[in-house]
Amino acid sequence: MNVVIDQDKCVGAGQCVLLAPDVFDQRDEDGIVVLLQENPPEQLHEDIRQAARVCPALAIQLDDS
Template structure:
C-alpha cells in the first residue's frame, strides 16, 4: 500500500489524524494534513483506507500496490 496526500485539497478537518495518528498529522499553523507514513505496515491498512474514505476534501489517495 502507498498513500499520497494532496495538501491543496485538504480542509483541515483532522479526521485522518483521529483515525490513523501513526499515518497522518496536521501542520500546527493551519491544520493541513501531513503524511507521516507513505507505506504503512499491514496493521495500519484498514485505518488508512477508512481515513481516505471519510476525508471531506478527498485529499488522501490509497494505492493498494506500493
C-alpha cells in the first residue's frame, strides 16, 4: 500500500492520527497532517483504510497496487 496525503485539503481534524498514529502525525503550528510512512507494513493497512474513510477533507489517498 502506498499512502499519499494532500496537505492543501487537510483541515486538521486529526482523525487519521487517532486511528493510525504510526503513519500520521500533525504539525504543531496548524494541525495539518504529516505522513510518517509512505509504505506502511501490512498490519497497519486496515487502520489506514479507516483513517482515509473518516477523513472529512478526503485528504488521504491509498494505492493498494
